[in-house]
Amino acid sequence: MRIIVCAKQVPDTSEVKIDPVKKTIIREGVPSILNPDDANALEEALKIKDQYPDTKVSVVTMGPPQAKDMLIECIAMGADEGVLLSDRAVGGSDTWSTSNALAATIRKMGHYDLIFAGRQAIDGDTAQVGPQIAEKLGLPQVTYVMEFAIDPNMEDITVKRQLEDGYEEIKIKAPCMLTAIKELNTPRYMTVDGIVHACSPEADIKVWNAKDVAVDLNTVGLDASPTNVYRSFTPAPKPPGIKLEADGEKEQAKLLLLKLKEKHAI
Amino acid sequence: MNFQLTKEQEFVRKMVREFAETEVEPIAADIDKEHRFPSENVAKMGKLGLMGVPFPKEWGGAGSDHIAYAITVEELSRVCGTTGVICSAHTSLCGWPIWHYGSDEQKKKYLPDLCKGVTLGAFGLTEPDAGSDAGATQTKAVDMGDHWLLNGTKVFITNGGYADIFVVFAMTDKSAGTRGISAFIIEKDFEGFSIGKTEDKMGICGSSTTELIFKDCVVPKENLLGNPGQGFKIALSTLDGGRIGIASQALGIAQGAFDVTVDYMKSRKQFGKPLSRMQALQFDMAEMKTRIEAARLLIYKAADMKDRHLPYGQDSAMAKYFAAETAMYVTTKAVQLHGGYGYMRDYPLERMMRDAKITEIYEGTTEVQKIVIAASIFK
Numbered sequence: 001m002r003i004i005v006c007a008k009q010v011p012d013t014s015e016v017k018i019d020p021v022k023k024t025i026i027r028e029g030v031p032s033i034l035n036p037d038d039a040n041a042l043e044e045a046l047k048i049k050d051q052y053p054d055t056k057v058s059v060v061t062m063g064p065p066q067a068k069d070m071l072i073e074c075i076a077m078g079a080d081e082g083v084l085l086s087d088r089a090v091g092g093s094d095t096w097s098t099s100n101a102l103a104a105t106i107r108k109m110g111h112y113d114l115i116f117a118g119r120q121a122i123d124g125d126t127a128q129v130g131p132q133i134a135e136k137l138g139l140p141q142v143t144y145v146m147e148f149a150i151d152p153n154m155e156d157i158t159v160k161r162q163l164e165d166g167y168e169e170i171k172i173k174a175p176c177m178l179t180a181i182k183e184l185n186t187p188r189y190m191t192v193d194g195i196v197h198a199c200s201p202e203a204d205i206k207v208w209n210a211k212d213v214a215v216d217l218n219t220v221g222l223d224a225s226p227t228n229v230y231r232s233f234t235p236a237p238k239p240p241g242i243k244l245e246a247d248g249e250k251e252q253a254k255l256l257l258l259k260l261k262e263k264h265a266i
Numbered sequence: 267m268n269f270q271l272t273k274e275q276e277f278v279r280k281m282v283r284e285f286a287e288t289e290v291e292p293i294a295a296d297i298d299k300e301h302r303f304p305s306e307n308v309a310k311m312g313k314l315g316l317m318g319v320p321f322p323k324e325w326g327g328a329g330s331d332h333i334a335y336a337i338t339v340e341e342l343s344r345v346c347g348t349t350g351v352i353c354s355a356h357t358s359l360c361g362w363p364i365w366h367y368g369s370d371e372q373k374k375k376y377l378p379d380l381c382k383g384v385t386l387g388a389f390g391l392t393e394p395d396a397g398s399d400a401g402a403t404q405t406k407a408v409d410m411g412d413h414w415l416l417n418g419t420k421v422f423i424t425n426g427g428y429a430d431i432f433v434v435f436a437m438t439d440k441s442a443g444t445r446g447i448s449a450f451i452i453e454k455d456f457e458g459f460s461i462g463k464t465e466d467k468m469g470i471c472g473s474s475t476t477e478l479i480f481k482d483c484v485v486p487k488e489n490l491l492g493n494p495g496q497g498f499k500i501a502l503s504t505l506d507g508g509r510i511g512i513a514s515q516a517l518g519i520a521q522g523a524f525d526v527t528v529d530y531m532k533s534r535k536q537f538g539k540p541l542s543r544m545q546a547l548q549f550d551m552a553e554m555k556t557r558i559e560a561a562r563l564l565i566y567k568a569a570d571m572k573d574r575h576l577p578y579g580q581d582s583a584m585a586k587y588f589a590a591e592t593a594m595y596v597t598t599k600a601v602q603l604h605g606g607y608g609y610m611r612d613y614p615l616e617r618m619m620r621d622a623k624i625t626e627i628y629e630g631t632t633e634v635q636k637i638v639i640a641a642s643i644f645k
Contacts, residue, residue, distance in 0.1 A: 069273075076277060190281040192315030192328035192338075199274040 001055045001154050003045040004106055005079070006117035006130060007038035009063050009070040013122045018234050025123070025232065034070050037118025039187035040180040044148055045116050046078045046188065052154070056080045058112075060105055062090060062098060071205050075198035076190035083109060087209040092222030095124070099132030100224075104215035105208065106137060113154065115177045119144060127179070134177035141177040142170050146184055150174075269563075271333070278319070278334040282341035285314060286349075294346035297472030298617050303428050304472055308352060312383015316342075317356055320573075321365050326378030332507075332569035336514040340565075343518025344525070347621030348472035350518055354511030355424040356380070360387025363433050363504045364451065367492040372451060376431055388429035389508075390420035390452075390478050391501050397422075398634045400435065400501055401444045405480060407436035414450065414490065416483040419462065424628070426476030427461055430454050433504070434478065435497045447497035451489045458483035469620030506579040507572060508629045509586035513565045516586070516593035516625035520558050523600035523618045527551070530604055547603060554596045561589040580642035586625075587635035593622035 011030045019026050034042075042059065049055040058081040059074040061067050071082030083105060090101045106112070115137075117130035127143070134141035146167060147160035154174065161168045162181055172178075190198075197203060210217060218224055244255045260266045271279070289307055297304050311317055319335040321327025328334075335357060343350030361380045364372060379385040396402035405418025416436050423432075432452040439446030452459060462477030492500050528551070531541040541547050564585035571578035597619040601608035608615040626632045 072273070072277065073280075076281070189285050189314055190277065191313070192278060192281070192319055192330055192334070193323070194315075195274055195277040195281060196323075196329045199272070199277065 001048070001052060001113045002111055003048060003055060003057050003114045003116060004109060004112045005038070005042045005045050005057060005059045005074070006102060006115065006133065007042065007059050007061050007070065007074060008035045008118075008121045008123075009033070009061065009067040010035045010121050010123045016123075018232050020234075032066070032070070034073055035118050035121045035123075037120060037122075037180055037182060039118070040182055040184045041116035041118045041178075042074055042077060042079060043185045043187040044145075044178075044180055045114075047185065048114075048150065049078065058083065058109060060102065060109065061085070062093075062101055062105070065207070068205060068207065072195075072198045072203065073190060075203050075205070076194035077188055078191075078194060081204040082206070084205070084207045085209070085213060086207055087211075089210040089217055090215075090220045092225065093220055094225035094227045095126050095128040095132060096227070097220045097222075097225045099129050099136055100219040101210070101213070101215050102129065103133050103136035104213040106133065108208070108213045113174045114157075115139065115175070117177065117179045119179045119181045130177060130179040137177070139175055139177045140172055141179070142172055143179040144181050145178045146181055148178065148184065271337075274330060275334050275337060278330060279337045279341060281314070282316065282338050283344075285310075285316075286341050286345045290342060290349050291345035294348070294472075295611075295614065295617065297346075297348060299471075299611070301466070301471045303474045304346075304349060304352070305428065307349060308386065308428075309383060311349075311353065312381075315381075316353060317383040318361060318377075318381025319357065321361060321377065321381055325365060325373050326381035327361075327365075328381070331573045332510060333566050333573070336510055336565050336569045339511050339514035340518040340521065340562075343515040343621075344522035346472075347515060347519050347618070347624075348470045350515040351424060351470055351473055351512070351624075352386075354508070354515055355389060356387040356429075358508040358511040359389030359424075359504055360429075360431055360433050362507050363389075363449065363491060363500050364431075366503070367449070367496070367500050368451075369488075371488065372491065376451065380431060385430035386425055386428050388423055388425040388432045389504065390423050390432050390434035391505075392420060392422050394419065394421055398630050400447060400498055403435060403437050403447055405434070405436040406440075407438050407448060407450065407485070409438070413487055414485040416450065416452075416458070416480040416485055418480050420478040420480075422465065422628070423476055423478050425474055426478060427464055427474035432478065433491060433500075434480075435501055436480075438494050438497075442495060444498040445495050447501070448494050449491040449497040449500045450485050451491050452478075452483070452485065453489075456483055456485060467624075469617070469622070469624055471620075502579075505629055506582050509582040509635070510565060510569050510572065512625055512629045513561070513568070513582070513585040513589035516589035516622065517558065517561050517565060519618050519622050519625070520554075520561065520589070520593045520596040523597045523615060523622075524551075524554055524558060526614060526618075527554075527600045527603050530607075541603065550599055550603065554599055557588075557592040557595060561585070561592045564588055580639055583630070583635040583638040586629070587632050587639070590622075590625035590632060593625050594619075597622040 012033045045057045057079045060083045062085040085105045120127035144162040145159045146162040149158045246252045315328035318327035323329040339354045408415045438448040460479045462479045465475040568581035568585045601615045
């Protein structure tokens with residue numbers, strides 16, 4: 001079985017700040033990480049490989065040359081192969097352009113039985129790229145996967161899809177696209193043995209450009225993108241709440257009513 | 267000359283830090299308070315390759331190098347000195363002499379399990395009247411023809427109560443002095459071998475420090491490590507490498523105390539401003555940071571020389587001496603900068619200060635390091 005995992009290198013948003021003048025994300029000095037939901041996607045693929053050792057797990061990403069580091073991390077966790085699509089022609093792509101480029105890359109990667117992606121990336125938060133890739137590859141898809149099981153026939157899959165107030169249980173056949181949420185599993189650590197291998201020349205990491213994947217250049221990059229970011233800003237912080245303190249519930253309710261009346265809420 | 271870590275070493279730091287912050291830090295205060303050996307984390311460390319970082323893959327090791335090993339001990343010790351020394355004593359003092367001096371049969375038998383953390387290693391040199399003065403060793407090994415018979419007692423053995431494999435030193439020819447010492451690989455189940463008293467210590471309280479008792483202990487012939495009479499050389503060269511581990515433990519403790527203090531100084535306000543804005547205290551931090559960085563460079567240099575098979579005994583002694591003093595200096599200052607909170611067990615500083623002290627003592631006191639350093643100056 002071959003599983004493809006779509007992953008993205010993202011700035012660690014726990015440390016991200018927006019430039020108040022230029023309104024863009026300040027990337028200098030911000031560490032880059034494997035997008036958290038994508039780590040869950042990779043973990044699920046690696047769990048299948050743990051159970052069925054002849055499974056091959058390939059990670060695909062698009063980004064600048066330094067995104068190779070993220071592929072090293074994925075291989076150090078246990079992936080077999082990493083593919084990076086890196087080309088100025090695909091720079092500035094929105095989700096539509098990105099999914100065109102990644103769908104072309106996946107076609108070029110050859111046979112697969114299953115594709116995992118993270119639900120969404122913590123920088124853009126769109127949750128669109130996984131589903132769009134599925135559309136472009138003509139695959140059935142389930143998003144927000146919180147539980148996964150595959151039959152030993154490697155075809156019949158049962159997943160739980162998270163909803164706001166519960167979950168759906170869905171049966172689906174491979175090949176398909178599944179997008180993972182953090183409830184799906186706990187990603188494993190890299191191992192030292194894995195790091196040594198991933199950093200060695202033996203590690204299977206391919207860096208391709210737009211020509212290599214034969215993507216139509218009119219469908220990728222900034223100019224081809226039907227959407228673009230108009231402005232980024234930090235929302236003004238909400239003023240702190242107030243705590244109503246009084247003896248007993250009746251007194252507290254009275255205070256609350258008074259406050260609500262003051263604000264003409266009731 | 268290049269002060270950049272390799273990509274491999276950087277990833278090892280990233281991975282060990284994640285592991286340490288997620289698995290080790292949350293229980294560090296508890297294992298200290300309860301004097302509990304963290305077996306659950308040692309097992310996880312084995313699976314992740316942290317118990318055999320510098321050994322080749324062919325013997326079950328991770329196939330990395332001694333800088334990555336130093337980084338491993340440093341990052342573990344940054345949150346828990348106990349966990350750092352478990353890894354250090356196991357790797358440097360048991361795995362390394364077997365790898366370096368062992369026969370292929372011995373390596374095949376012991377190293378893969380040690381490297382994967384299936385078994386835990388320890389080192390038995392110190393006795394009630396002999397530590398760095400190894401020539402005064404009282405434990406005796408007698409050649410009985412088809413086996414060795416060991417009698418004696420070792421003390422202060424790190425990992426003692428939980429180890430499966432011990433590299434132990436005994437006199438095989440008292441008349442030959444230090445040239446009459448031999449090294450043996452002891453399994454915990456050998457007849458006549460037992461664990462004695464468990465020590466109650468000032469710091470690294472989660473680590474197991476015990477006596478080893480040999481009472482007509484039967485040791486198979488094939489468990490002699492190296493040649494008869496080679497024990498003293500094995501012990502000294504093992505300790506040369508062990509000092510890189512202990513120096514890294516000291517560095518990690520210092521870095522941990524420093525990092526906690528940076529956060530504290532940013533948030534703690536006195537006299538209308540955070541401590542981080544007070545120049546007198548900034549100067550303390552500048553001094554601490556400089557010493558930490560100097561210790562780090564001494565350690566990585568010694569580790570790099572070891573990887574290059576260059577003589578590094580003086581370098582590792584300087585690294586251990588300086589890093590241990592840095593750990594004491596930084597943790598003492600860090601407690602001071604935390605004021606009353608630093609003295610309380612709710613904060614990790616007092617534990618770090620207690621843990622730091624041992625780094626000036628074991629695997630050769632600071633005074634012994636100076637003897638080693640001076641010996642290379644005037645040889």
